[in-house]
Amino acid sequence: MKIQLPKKALVTGGAGFLGTHLCKRLLEDGYEVTCLDNLYTGSSRNVEAIIRSTTTTQNYNYHPRFTFVQHDITQPYRGQFDEIYNLACPASPPHYQKNPLETLWTSIDGLRNVLNLARDTGAKVLHTSTSEVYGDPLVHPQVESYWGNVNTIGIRSCYDEGKRVAETMAAEYRRCHGVDVRMVRIFNTYGPYMHPQDGRVITNFVMQALTNENITIYGDGSQTRSFQYCDDLIDAIRLYMELPRETVDGFFTGKACRPAVPVINTGNPGEFTMLELAEKVIELVNASNVNLNLPTSTSRLVYEPLPGDDPKKRKPDITLAKELLGWEPKVSLAEGLVKTIAYFRQFASASAGKMV
Amino acid sequence: MKIQLPKKALVTGGAGFLGTHLCKRLLEDGYEVTCLDNLYTGSSRNVEAIIRSTTTTQNYNYHPRFTFVQHDITQPYRGQFDEIYNLACPASPPHYQKNPLETLWTSIDGLRNVLNLARDTGAKVLHTSTSEVYGDPLVHPQVESYWGNVNTIGIRSCYDEGKRVAETMAAEYRRCHGVDVRMVRIFNTYGPYMHPQDGRVITNFVMQALTNENITIYGDGSQTRSFQYCDDLIDAIRLYMELPRETVDGFFTGKACRPAVPVINTGNPGEFTMLELAEKVIELVNASNVNLNLPTSTSRLVYEPLPGDDPKKRKPDITLAKELLGWEPKVSLAEGLVKTIAYFRQFASASAGKMV
Numbered sequence: 001m002k003i004q005l006p007k008k009a010l011v012t013g014g015a016g017f018l019g020t021h022l023c024k025r026l027l028e029d030g031y032e033v034t035c036l037d038n039l040y041t042g043s044s045r046n047v048e049a050i051i052r053s054t055t056t057t058q059n060y061n062y063h064p065r066f067t068f069v070q071h072d073i074t075q076p077y078r079g080q081f082d083e084i085y086n087l088a089c090p091a092s093p094p095h096y097q098k099n100p101l102e103t104l105w106t107s108i109d110g111l112r113n114v115l116n117l118a119r120d121t122g123a124k125v126l127h128t129s130t131s132e133v134y135g136d137p138l139v140h141p142q143v144e145s146y147w148g149n150v151n152t153i154g155i156r157s158c159y160d161e162g163k164r165v166a167e168t169m170a171a172e173y174r175r176c177h178g179v180d181v182r183m184v185r186i187f188n189t190y191g192p193y194m195h196p197q198d199g200r201v202i203t204n205f206v207m208q209a210l211t212n213e214n215i216t217i218y219g220d221g222s223q224t225r226s227f228q229y230c231d232d233l234i235d236a237i238r239l240y241m242e243l244p245r246e247t248v249d250g251f252f253t254g255k256a257c258r259p260a261v262p263v264i265n266t267g268n269p270g271e272f273t274m275l276e277l278a279e280k281v282i283e284l285v286n287a288s289n290v291n292l293n294l295p296t297s298t299s300r301l302v303y304e305p306l307p308g309d310d311p312k313k314r315k316p317d318i319t320l321a322k323e324l325l326g327w328e329p330k331v332s333l334a335e336g337l338v339k340t341i342a343y344f345r346q347f348a349s350a351s352a353g354k355m356v
Numbered sequence: 357m358k359i360q361l362p363k364k365a366l367v368t369g370g371a372g373f374l375g376t377h378l379c380k381r382l383l384e385d386g387y388e389v390t391c392l393d394n395l396y397t398g399s400s401r402n403v404e405a406i407i408r409s410t411t412t413t414q415n416y417n418y419h420p421r422f423t424f425v426q427h428d429i430t431q432p433y434r435g436q437f438d439e440i441y442n443l444a445c446p447a448s449p450p451h452y453q454k455n456p457l458e459t460l461w462t463s464i465d466g467l468r469n470v471l472n473l474a475r476d477t478g479a480k481v482l483h484t485s486t487s488e489v490y491g492d493p494l495v496h497p498q499v500e501s502y503w504g505n506v507n508t509i510g511i512r513s514c515y516d517e518g519k520r521v522a523e524t525m526a527a528e529y530r531r532c533h534g535v536d537v538r539m540v541r542i543f544n545t546y547g548p549y550m551h552p553q554d555g556r557v558i559t560n561f562v563m564q565a566l567t568n569e570n571i572t573i574y575g576d577g578s579q580t581r582s583f584q585y586c587d588d589l590i591d592a593i594r595l596y597m598e599l600p601r602e603t604v605d606g607f608f609t610g611k612a613c614r615p616a617v618p619v620i621n622t623g624n625p626g627e628f629t630m631l632e633l634a635e636k637v638i639e640l641v642n643a644s645n646v647n648l649n650l651p652t653s654t655s656r657l658v659y660e661p662l663p664g665d666d667p668k669k670r671k672p673d674i675t676l677a678k679e680l681l682g683w684e685p686k687v688s689l690a691e692g693l694v695k696t697i698a699y700f701r702q703f704a705s706a707s708a709g710k711m712v
Contacts, residue, residue: 104521104525147491147505148506148508152521152523152524153527153616154616157524161523164506165464168508171513172457263509
């Protein structure tokens with residue numbers, strides 16, 4: 001009898017928000033997982049959470065199928081893996097704008113190292129791209145064949161253009177070297193394990209409501225976003241990677257209405273204005289406060305100017321993901337927010353109204 | 357009395373089409389010039405032309421102020437220079453699509469090496485970007501504040517997206533490291549020293565007319581381009597680099613209608629359809645043939661399908677260059693074509709109708 005060895009996966013950015021969810025899922029699915037992270041926005045708290053939630057032992061530093069390596073993917077990493085999930089890159093503006101050149105190198109050199117490893121070892125690659133490649137879109141909702149509207153030299157460019165050229169690299173490694181690389185363009189996604197100072201709207205609103213600070217609305221709050229709960233995204237990624245290469249190739253080859261290489265949007269098409277989101281967060285935080293016998297949040301809405309190049313509207317067209325994966329998001333905004341609020345409560349000292 | 361040492365310039369891609377013109381101009385202006393080229397599309401013929409046209413000696417391998425180094429700028433190059441002109445990158449689709457990943461690395465690693473050198477030594481940088489950052493533009497004519505319409509994963513992306521992210525890098529080295537980098541977005545430029553198999557429309561038409569081959573029109577020939585004669589571009593580049601940093605900074609800082617970092621279009625706004633160009637080339641080749649007692653060109657127009665993502669229309673708005681440099685193109689299309697035809701005749705064996 002032949003022993004069935006577990007499949008090996010490498011997850012770059014594995015201690016970040018989405019990396020944590022993905023590592024957990026891969027462990028649940030029986031994979032042997034190597035998690036790389038430079039811990040710039042990822043955290044050892046998340047690494048511990050991965051181990052804690054997937055073992056029944058009391059030793060939270062050890063899981064028989066999990067290895068954490070503190071490594072910056074801008075430097076080459078070698079090893080034999082069946083699948084590589086490239087998630088490494090700070091994704092929130094305050095994080096990626098702090099070291100714009102490091103952000104660029106993570107997108108560029110990080111993916112190049114991943115693709116070189118895949119070319120040399122035959123690993124299958126899932127590269128996480130972003131709805132930011134559409135920039136401030138002129139087409140609604142955004143379909144994969146839309147080319148985007150992005151400023152090359154603005155303050156968001158280090159992320160947006162780095163992610164755009166990463167797609168180019170992936171497409172060329174596929175064409176030139178036959179690397180089996182599949183891309184998802186991820187629209188706003190939220191949930192537990194986000195960085196408490198992530199700086200994007202869901203974490204801002206939830207933390208502000210939990211700590212009784214005023215809720216900051218940029219502009220007049222009429223700009224819309226779609227919010228995907230993390231579990232829905234992880235479902236899509238896993239379904240995508242389970243497909244045989246022929247299925248993926250066949251789906252994308254020679255169809256004028258589809259991109260020339262495998263790239264699909266994943267996101268929740270439900271659209272909410274920032275004002276609607278703020279009101280929902282306050283409502284759900286208050287409902288949760290009542291359950292915990294805590295006073296009602298005293299947060300009020302305050303308005304600040306829009307930062308540079310902030311997209312006014314964004315909403316995914318997920319037809320391709322539906323057709324290819326039979327997938328669509330299942331978790332409602334209210335349901336996802338309840339879980340997110342429960343997670344973030346640990347970072348808020350409600351009585352003092354301060355972050356901890 | 358203090359001896360005035362010549363200023364030192366480094367020109368990457370110095371043995372290419374524009375590099376040759378720039379090296380010649382810098383030598384004429386008294387510079388000490390180091391010319392780097394990997395000779396992928398540049399040529400030693402051009403290096404010889406630089407030396408030959410700027411010395412009166414009989415030794416065409418030596419010029420007291422000129423050094424040629426065969427070097428690929430994707431590898432670091434060190435030295436102390438006052439000015440660095442970053443021109444390295446194949447620019448015609450058949451050349452840049454032959455090794456798409458090399459094209460990407462030239463744009464990315466090439467400029468990164470240049471900017472690191474400038475950061476470490478205080479050199480001033482002129483980076484040549486391209487009208488291709490506008491892609492298939494939705495705004496006419498193209499102003500610098502237009503963000504472009506570029507496919508991230510098409511067959512032109514290795515050039516277009518590489519050049520876009522290079523602009524991002526330049527902008528961030530300016531913001532993060534204070535590097536004095538100035539960018540030009542070059543629209544179609546032509547003239548002597550182009551590669552005879554360049555593959556773009558002017559060289560194609562001129563070589564086809566000179567060798568009595570049929571002239572290939574892609575699509576119906578109604579797509580327009582603007583054509584800038586090389587000398588006009590070199591004028592703009594030199595004027596731009598002669599400006600004090602304060603002048604450049606003042607021009608671009610805090611003006612909502614101007615880009616946040618120094619980037620200007622250079623091109624000739626005169627617009628011609630491919631059909632008009634083909635007719636003009638045949639007319640001028642025939643006029644030149646008459647002067648040389650050669651028979652009339654027998655070339656006829658033939659039509660082929662448009663290649664992928666070919667922009668339908670492109671025309672520069674050169675208001676910023678006019679305002680900043682007091683520059684505008686001086687050489688008419690007919691005048692430039694006459695010089696270009698004269699240059700390309702050496703590569704065409706008119707009697708045999710073959711390339712040599």
